[in-house]
Amino acid sequence: MKNEGETTERPDNTAFTQQRLPAWQPILSAGIIIPGFLLIGLAFIGIGVGLFLTSQTIQVLEWDYTGIAKDSPCFSCTIPNTPNCTCEITFALSELFKGPIFFYYGLSNYYQNFRRYGVSKDYNQLTGDTQYFKSPQNFCFPFDFDSKKNPIVPCGAIANSMFNDTFELYQIINGTKKQVPLDGKGISWWTDYNLKYRNPVPVDGSFPKAFDGTVKPINWPKPAYELDLTDQNNNGFLNQDFLVWMRRSALPDFRKLYRRITEGDYSGGLPAGNYSLTVHYNYPVMSFDGKKKVVFSNVSWMGGKNDFLGIAYLVVGSLCVVMSVVMLIVYAKFKFSDDDV
């Protein structure tokens, strides 16, 4: 007789193999959907209101200093071949501009996200590997060697195009200018400063000697080891402005952090009064219809000023509420077709 235990082909009669696993089978019924929509709507409206109000508390000051218009203070600097041009923007604050204040420079129509531009740097150089100082990687082409075949350090288009306008902010108190101290420390990402970028090891105790045999990027006025003459530690690849610039912007209209106002008399913000911003105008943008601006902004938990998100939340939230009402009408009209039985 056939032995029962030997039926080898018999499939396992388990819930999994027989596709009978206990399952949750949601059916979109009115009972869940209408309150669901309503709940989401209300929550979103709540978030939206919060965001919007927060955004409203953030103060932003912004000046375009490109100098396109003839009467703008920096117009004179737009004329080509005016080296070391400075211009001055004066403004008045009627009330306290609360600190801590972030001081940005902004560029528009500037495509840092252009693909070939983006790849144009040598990570090995930037981690302080002097081996690559002599022979930069191909990514840097054509900014890897100058016309005399000297290697460029730091090579590449990004470094070469580094923003080099500088700013000084003064408060005008009784006609005298009082410089507002600008804090340039820690404006770059911590990871960039501490992990990602490394300066070359000084040769014979001299930092500039590490750069022997290389030339500065074509557009730079000074070599990398002389970027900040006031602070020896803010030189080379660990220069804060350099680090900020190297972190490419996602969109063609962007701003980058320049300094923070956190020190001295201004740690609580800029008090009401007259101010003057001196711009050392170096960076050409007119040729490609670019714009330059400076932005003063304070921040909240949600970062900078951003009305869009709050409004979007409000709109979507209201939409959900409206939808739930529409649903209610629809269901009322069609008599909850799944509940009437």
Place this chain on the structure above:
Amino acid sequence: MRLVKRRWKDVRVGDFVRVLSNQIIPADILLLHTSDPNGVCHMETANLDGETNLKQRRVVPGFSTPGKPFQPQTFSSTVVCENPNNNLNVFKGYVERPDKRRTGFGIDSLLLRGCTVRNTDDAAGIVVYAGQETKSMLNNSGPRYKRSKIERKMNTDVLFCMLLLFFMCLIGALGHSIWLETFTTMPSYIVPDRNGNYTPSVLAGFYMFFTMIILLQVMIPVSLYVSIELVKMGQIFFITQDVELYDEELDSRVQCRALNITEDLGQIQYVFSDKTGTLTENKMVFRRCTIVGTEYRHDENAARLAVVSGANEEEEDTLYQQTKLPKLPLEELQDSHTGDKNHANTQVTAANRHRSRVAAGAQCDMAFSTPLETVVVPDRKLTLEVDRQMASILSGPYLDFFLALAICNTVVVSTVTAQRQRDKGRSNSDGSFHIMGQWFRKGSLRNVFSSMKFFKRDGETLADPFAKDEDEPDMFHSSDVSDSTTGQKVLSSEGEVKRSLSRTEEVCYEAHSPDEAALIHAAKAYGFTMVERTPYHVTVKLPDDTLLKFEVLDVLTFDSTRRRMSIIVRHPHTNEIIMYTKGADSAIMERLGNVFSDMSQVDNVAKQIAVKTQKDLDMYARDGLRTLCFAKKVISEKEFKAWFAIRQEALSAIDEKEERLMDTATNIENNFTLLGATGIEDRLQENVPETIQALRRAGMQVWVLTGDKPETAINIAYSCKLLDHEQDLVFTFSTNRKSVCKMRLEDTLGEVRRSSLSPGAEVQFRGNNSGFTLMEHSIGLVIDGPTLSMAMSDDLVEQFVELCKHCRAVLCCRVTPLQKSSVVKLIRQKLRVMTLAIGDGANDVNMIQAADVGIGVSGQEGMQAVMASDFAITRFKHLQRLLLVHGHWCYSRLANMVIYFFYKNVAYVNLLFWYQFYCGFSATAMIDYWLMILFNLLFTSAPPIMFGIMDREVSDSTLLSLPELYKTGQHSEGYRRSTFWIAILDAFYQSLVCFFIPYWTYNGSDIGIFSFGTPMNTVSLFTIILHLAIEIKSWTVVHWVIMIGSVLAYFIVTLAYSAICTSCNPPSNPYWIMHKQMADPMFYLVCTLTTVVALLPRYTLHVLRGTLAPSPHLGARQLERLPPSRREQRIREWRGLRDTCISPSLRSQEHSSSPCPTA
């Protein structure tokens, strides 16, 4: 001479090879020597074709040297054979001896590689094909590649995707050119070449086109193809795992041989079925016979068969009464007729029990040997007649009839000593002698016992159990027939059984076809037992235990053209040369000795016999029995010699051997003396009518194509509810003249058109009185082979197809295998429908291969059909579950998955595309490349695959009880062009949302490229995963694990990657970006808002559609939530509503109150 052991790979053509018993044959070997005195060698071909019976192979004629060892040194002939081919059943060639004598040989001298030698101590021969050229290797072509309907559709959609990609790249290229044109002097961020020159903007745009292709190539869902393969593997796993499709008797699951057309099972519109072995059991049961004009009803045997099923009915009845309220016998009767669902269910269980019990008896690993088939209770009258002839004259038509039954076949006898010995497994049947004896006795005793019990019951209650089955003979009908008479009959038949048992215990038959098995067992029941068969002799034990050893002069094997087989033997006593022939009635009747043809020399007796036999045959056919005629011919010595010479010539022929052999056979097969005919019942498989009905309700057209004669076929068609006496208007087409055929076709078509015209009025009528629709006649068509070929000729084919479209059922009888396949091809091509062919025999192979989906029933007739099929099942009823449940699931799962996949890729790629508008069309990606790759490869790959394998909208039980749900697949509702474009549009919308909400949030800020891309990537992931969550219909643990796991994997991998990689993937620098973003509350706010906005429309649409226009599936899902009792009621309501829900106008009025199925 010395034998050496060699590896298989070293065997070359021309080598002499000796194979021992139970060894596997290493190459195709021409058999030259065996240890068997008769020069035969048995081999088991189960490895090759799955057939478990032994095949007999013979030494090439003239080379047999019985008793001596094989002497290859003396072999000096040349072997010539045909080129290697993959036909397992045809082989021809000849051996040319040094003296130019040629001996032909065929497949019966060839040992096939992969088979096992059985029952023969050793066999030796010369290798004719080795290695890749062997027949078994040539047959290993692998499954044929079919492309499923969805895949075909999908491929065009992939083309659309490519077109879309092209346009996007074009936009990128143009945009880049135009963008570059806007600059009068190049800004510092555009990189010049070495000489300070810039690429011309047009050329830069041209380059950009190709760069864009690289960036956006994910648009073309290459991974979709891989995923589909994985999904299908999973689907197949679940199909084969289905315990409901497991056959206990054969210990086999459903086999999926084609791996890529699972979803086609869900789209079938036409089902073409074979009859024998597919609708029926193909377990032939000897029922009746007619000998020289006298019909023997075999009532006792009928009673025995009835008891086998009756015992079950009894059980079922008690079961039924336990579960339901007690009923009056009258009601009980009605119930069994109306086919109430509960009732049907209990019938199923009862039938299953029956089957398993039958299976329990079949421990001997042979085909056609269940007690149902082997035990025949002899007819008393006939036994007396046989005994009389045995006692007196030792010859006569009765004896001839049974001798023909016993020897005119190709059955191989396995006795205890010759019982095949196997090395392992359940098939080990040592000492089968005792077991066999036991179950012979057991089977018959049980039958007798139950029949006794039954009579008792019969006497006690007035309910007549047999009244249910109209096919049963009416011998038990009136209970007035006193118990004593029936009891007596039973007693006598019991004695009969014992008598036959005592004679026949020691043999075991291995038959190639179930008909042969049934016949030889019938002969055995009357005491004519074939005890030995060799190529030269066949020995029969007569009722008086004397042995009659016939010398076999020739065997004219069966072929489908002649439709008969003959054996020519020399009678040991009279020395006469006798030819016994059996065959289809037409094949015999037309060759009877001048009965009908020559009216001048009418042999009155012979004519009368023929007429009477024909009458009986017609009656058998009406009762759905398979008929075979038996005839005899005495051949004179001279005639035989003359014929035998021609025959030998034909046998050794190389060219046109088949034709010549057939000619010689036809030459001798004439002037028969009719002996009689047999009626063999082929019992309908269980649940065939239910299955056919379910398939019908699922919108499938069921056709039956059979080689049987119209009467038998129609009878079966009625009993399996293919045709219905009340509902169907049956047109029968059978003519030999084309003009008649044409006329009939036109007439019928006209009539059909008239009745189906003005459908609007009809619908209204139905709406008003839904009860009437039941009365409306649907059209059935019966057409026979010759007429079919006329109808399929070029000028009539259009009309024929048109007519077929209107028919509810079509039955084609007497069709050849080729016709079967051409019918399938015709319908498939003309009507552009999905076809399924199901069959079990070699004659169905063509049809199975021609259809979109071929299903093989692994039954009694070998494995050819299964080997040609895409899916192999064991019972016809499994088709219901395979199509309605698995087919439907596979279809909707795959369709949804494919759509989802398109959506997913487009949605993701478009993010990159929108970014191009803000990066000067420079092909910058704001997402790290590795994360982009992993996004498709890791984070979003498992959920759709799981979705494609495991999603389940409606449970199997609901799908089975509401076959109408299948129609979505038939009409390809899951995956249409419109569905595709909606998905693409949704993808565009979602990608716009996913891009622009972060864009507007971060625009003007100091955000870096990858910091900008990270929330987008995250949002994309959430959107894509939650989009799927909306689509998933049932959430099991696996769903939760994979969905949540995918999200977790995204965060873990991204966090790990951007923590480890300070600068490992220049120029992109994802270092610490994810961490920085996740520390920013804005990130979460952006993600939440974007995800909600992206999915809101789809979700709302789903909700509104569920409310305003619920699909039948939604209705079915709601049904599943009801308690079982309510569900039953609703399902019945639904079925009733089906007819009223036809027109949309009616629906709109009704849908407020009830969910109508939208077909």
